[in-house]
Amino acid sequence: MSLVASSSRHISGQRPLLQRLAMASEPYLYVAPALILIVAVMLVPLVLGLSYAFRDVRLLNPFSGGFVGLDHFRVLASDVAFARALKNTLLWAGASVSLQFTFGLILALLLDRPFRGRAIAQALVFLPWAVPSFLSGLNWAWMFNPVVGPLPHWAFALGLTSAPTNLLSDPTMAMWGPIIANVWWGIPFFAITLLAALQAIPRDLYEAASIDGANAVQRFLSITLPFLAPTIAITVLLRTVWIANFADLIIVMTNGGPADRTQIVASYIFTQAFRRLDFGYASAIAVVLLVLLMTYSLLIVLLRQSLLRRA
Amino acid sequence: MASIDIVGIRKAYGALQILHGIDLTIRDGEFIVLVGPSGCGKSTLLRMIAGLEDISAGEIRIDGRRVNDLPPRDRDIAMVFQSYALYPHMTVAENMSYSLRLRKTGREKIAAAIDGAASILGLNTLMERRPKALSGGQRQRVAMGRAIVRAPKAFLFDEPLSNLDARLREQMRGEIKKLHHSLSATSVYVTHDQIEAMTLADRIVALNGGVVQQVGTPLDLYDRPANLFVAGFIGSPAMNMIEGRYRSDRVSAWVELAEGLILPLHKTLQRAGIDEEEAADVEDGAAVTIGIRPEHIFLDPGVGGFEATVELIEPTGLGTILHLRLGGVSFKAFSLERSDAAIGDRLSVSLPPERLHAFDAADGVRLI
Ligand SMILES: Nc1ncnc2c1ncn2[C@@H]1O[C@H](COP(=O)(O)OP(=O)(O)OP(=O)(O)O)[C@@H](O)[C@H]1O
Ligand SMILES: [Mg+2]
Numbered sequence: 001m002s003l004v005a006s007s008s009r010h011i012s013g014q015r016p017l018l019q020r021l022a023m024a025s026e027p028y029l030y031v032a033p034a035l036i037l038i039v040a041v042m043l044v045p046l047v048l049g050l051s052y053a054f055r056d057v058r059l060l061n062p063f064s065g066g067f068v069g070l071d072h073f074r075v076l077a078s079d080v081a082f083a084r085a086l087k088n089t090l091l092w093a094g095a096s097v098s099l100q101f102t103f104g105l106i107l108a109l110l111l112d113r114p115f116r117g118r119a120i121a122q123a124l125v126f127l128p129w130a131v132p133s134f135l136s137g138l139n140w141a142w143m144f145n146p147v148v149g150p151l152p153h154w155a156f157a158l159g160l161t162s163a164p165t166n167l168l169s170d171p172t173m174a175m176w177g178p179i180i181a182n183v184w185w186g187i188p189f190f191a192i193t194l195l196a197a198l199q200a201i202p203r204d205l206y207e208a209a210s211i212d213g214a215n216a217v218q219r220f221l222s223i224t225l226p227f228l229a230p231t232i233a234i235t236v237l238l239r240t241v242w243i244a245n246f247a248d249l250i251i252v253m254t255n256g257g258p259a260d261r262t263q264i265v266a267s268y269i270f271t272q273a274f275r276r277l278d279f280g281y282a283s284a285i286a287v288v289l290l291v292l293l294m295t296y297s298l299l300i301v302l303l304r305q306s307l308l309r310r311a
Numbered sequence: 312m313a314s315i316d317i318v319g320i321r322k323a324y325g326a327l328q329i330l331h332g333i334d335l336t337i338r339d340g341e342f343i344v345l346v347g348p349s350g351c352g353k354s355t356l357l358r359m360i361a362g363l364e365d366i367s368a369g370e371i372r373i374d375g376r377r378v379n380d381l382p383p384r385d386r387d388i389a390m391v392f393q394s395y396a397l398y399p400h401m402t403v404a405e406n407m408s409y410s411l412r413l414r415k416t417g418r419e420k421i422a423a424a425i426d427g428a429a430s431i432l433g434l435n436t437l438m439e440r441r442p443k444a445l446s447g448g449q450r451q452r453v454a455m456g457r458a459i460v461r462a463p464k465a466f467l468f469d470e471p472l473s474n475l476d477a478r479l480r481e482q483m484r485g486e487i488k489k490l491h492h493s494l495s496a497t498s499v500y501v502t503h504d505q506i507e508a509m510t511l512a513d514r515i516v517a518l519n520g521g522v523v524q525q526v527g528t529p530l531d532l533y534d535r536p537a538n539l540f541v542a543g544f545i546g547s548p549a550m551n552m553i554e555g556r557y558r559s560d561r562v563s564a565w566v567e568l569a570e571g572l573i574l575p576l577h578k579t580l581q582r583a584g585i586d587e588e589e590a591a592d593v594e595d596g597a598a599v600t601i602g603i604r605p606e607h608i609f610l611d612p613g614v615g616g617f618e619a620t621v622e623l624i625e626p627t628g629l630g631t632i633l634h635l636r637l638g639g640v641s642f643k644a645f646s647l648e649r650s651d652a653a654i655g656d657r658l659s660v661s662l663p664p665e666r667l668h669a670f671d672a673a674d675g676v677r678l679i
Binding site (some may be wrong): 019202203204207208210211212213214215218222223226227 | 347361362363382383384388389390392394396397398409410413414457462649
C-alpha cells in the first residue's frame with residue numbers, strides 16, 4: 001500500500017529530499033553487509049600489503065615506515081638476485097606444470113579405459129595429493145641424499161652421474177630436485193581433473209570416428225583434444241599460478257640454495273620478509289609477481305574463452 | 312556396394328547370451344530392416360556388423376571377405392546413430408568431410424562430394440553451422456550426409472528417426488526411401504517402428520530374444536507370419552488371437568472356439584495350398600491359436616455372421632476401431648467406414664475363413 005503511495009508521490013516530485021535519498025540508497029543498503037565483508041576480508045589486506053610496497057617497512061628499524069614512492073622498484077630493477085629468481089620461477093613453473101600435465105594426461109588416458117582393479121588404481125593415483133607438501137619435500141630431500149636415500153646410487157649405477165652425489169647440492173642441477181618432487185606431488189591433480197573431463201566425452205563420438213576411418217591417434221587429435229582443451233586451459237592456468245607462488249618444497253628441500261640457485265620469486269619474497277625482515281622490499285617484489293601472474297591469467301582466460309566459443 | 316553374410320553369429324556378455332546364432336544373407340543393394348521389441352539385440356547385431364562389438368562366435372563377411380577381426384575403419388561401412396553422434400566442435404561441412412579428410416581425398420573431390428550430399432539433403436545453407444545450432448531434423452540430415460559422402464560399401468542405421476516428431480519422421484522416411492532408390496546401397500536399418508519397417512524394407516528380419524523369427528518381404532510377414540510373435544508384432548492395430556481347438560474329419564476342418572463357436576477352415580486351407588487330407592496331420596483336437604487381423608473382420612455381413620457386442624469405439628479419423636465381444640472372446644475390428652454403432656449395440660460380424668491364420672498354441676509355429 002505504502003509503496004504505491006510513495007511511488008505516486010515520486011512521480012509528482014513532491015517527496016522530501018531525505019526520503020528520496022533513502023529510496024535511492026536502498027538497494028545499496030541491501031548489499032552493504034556482503035560488500036563490507038568482502039572489503040574487510042579481501043580488499044583491506046590486499047591494499048595494506050600493496051601499500052607496504054611503497055613504504056620503507058623494516059622490522060628492525062623503529063624509524064622506518066615512511067613513504068618512499070617507487071624506490072623499492074628502482075632497486076628491484078637492478079637486483080641480480082631478483083632477476084635470477086624470476087628466471088628460476090619460469091623454469092620451476094614451466095617444467096613442473098608441463099611435466100605434471102604430460103604425466104597426468106597419460107595417466108588419465110590409461111585410467112579411462114576399463115581394466116580389472118581400475119577403482120583401486122584411481123584411488124592410488126590420488127594418494128600423493130593427500131601427502132602434506134612439507135612431508136613430501138622432506139621425503140624427497142632424503143631420497144636425494146646419498147647418505148640415506150637410494151636415488152644417487154641408482155643414478156650412479158645407471159651411469160647418469162660419475163659419483164653418487166646429492167642432486168640438491170649441485171648448483172647447475174639443484175632446481176630439478178624440487179621440480180621432480182613437485183611433479184610427483186602434482187600429477188594427481190591433472191590426472192583426476194583430466195579423467196573427469198575424459199569421461200564426459202560421449203562414447204558414440206569415438207565410435208562414429210572409428211567408422212569414419214580414424215585410427216587411435218586421429219581419434220585423440222580430433223575428438224579427445226578439442227573436448228579437453230577448455231579443461232586443459234583452466235587447469236594449466238590454475239596450476240601455473242599456484243606453482244609460481246608455491247615455495248614450500250623449495251624452502252624445505254634446498255632453502256633457495258646452493259648460492260641462491262633454487263631461489264624462485266616466491267621464496268625470495270619469503271627470504272626478504274622473514275630473513276632480512278624487510279617487509280617493504282618483499283611487498284614490492286610481491287606486487288611485481290602479482291602483476292605478472294595477473295597478466296598471464298588474463299591471457300589464458302582469453303584463450304579459454306576463444307576455445308569455448310569454438311566448441 | 313556389397314553383400315553381407317552373417318553366419319551363425321552369437322553374442323554373449325559374460326554368461327548372458329544376447330544373440331543365439333543369427334544366419335542372414337544380405338544381397339548387394341538390398342534394404343534390410345531389423346525389427347523386434349526393445350532389448351532383442353537389434354543394435355547389438357548392427358554394431359557387430361560395424362565392428363563396434365566383438366563377435367562371440369560365428370562369422371561376418373562383407374563382399375565375401377571375413378571381417379571378424381577387422382576394425383571398423385577398415386570395413387568401409389557408414390553408420391547413422393540414433394543420437395546422430397555429430398562432432399560438436401566441427402561445422403556441418405567439417406562433420407561431413409571428416410571421413411574424406413582422413414582418407415586424404417583431394418580438396419576438389421571433397422568439395423564436390425559434400426556439395427552433392429548437401430544438395431540431396433537440403434543442407435546447403437547450413438554448411439558453416441555447428442551441430443548445436445541445428446534442429447533435430449537438420450542434425451539427422453547431417454548424420455545422413457556424413458554417411459553418404461563417402462559412398463561406402465554399406466549403410467547401417469540404428470533407429471535414425473526415433474528422436475524426431477511424427478511428421479518429420481514420416482518426411483525423413485520418404486527421403487531415406489528416395490535416397491535408397493538413387494544410391495541403391497546395401498543398407499541395414501534397425502527400428503522398432505513397424506511402419507518404417509513395412510515401408511522401407513526390401514526384406515524384414517523379425518528378431519525376438521536374440522533369435523530370428525522370420526525373414527521375408529514386408530507383405531510376406533504381413534500375410535503369412537511364421538509364428539505368433541511375428542503375427543502379433545507386425546500390424547497395427549495388432550492381430551486378434553483367439554484360442555481354440557482344431558477339429559477335422561474326412562471331409563472338412565474347423566476350429567472350435569470357446570462356448571461352442573465354430574469357425575470353418577475350408578477356404579483357409581485352400582489358400583494355403585494345403586488340401587484337406589494333408590491338413591489332417593494336424594492332430595484332431597490339437598490346441599491352436601487362431602489369428603485374424605482387425606481389418607479383415609467383416610462387419611454386417613447379413614447372413615451367416617456372429618452376433619457380437621460393441622464394448623468400445625475408437626475413431627481414428629481414417630476409420631474406426633471397434634472392440635467387440637463374442638461369447639467369452641474379445642477382439643478388435645477395424646473398418647474404414649465411419650461407424651454409427653454405440654457401446655452395447657449388437658453387430659453381426661464374420662471372420663472370413665480365407666483370412667484366418669492358425670498357429671500351434673504350444674510353440675506358436677504357423678500351422679495353416
Ligand atoms: N555392454 C553390455 N553388457 C551387458 N549386456 C548388454 C550390453 N549391451 C547390451 N546388453 C544387453 O543386450 C541386449 C540387447 O541390447 P540391444 O541394444 O541390442 O537391444 P535393442 O534390440 O537395440 O533394443 P532397443 O530397441 O531398446 O534399442 C539387452 O538386453 C541389453 O541389456
Ligand atoms: Mg537399440
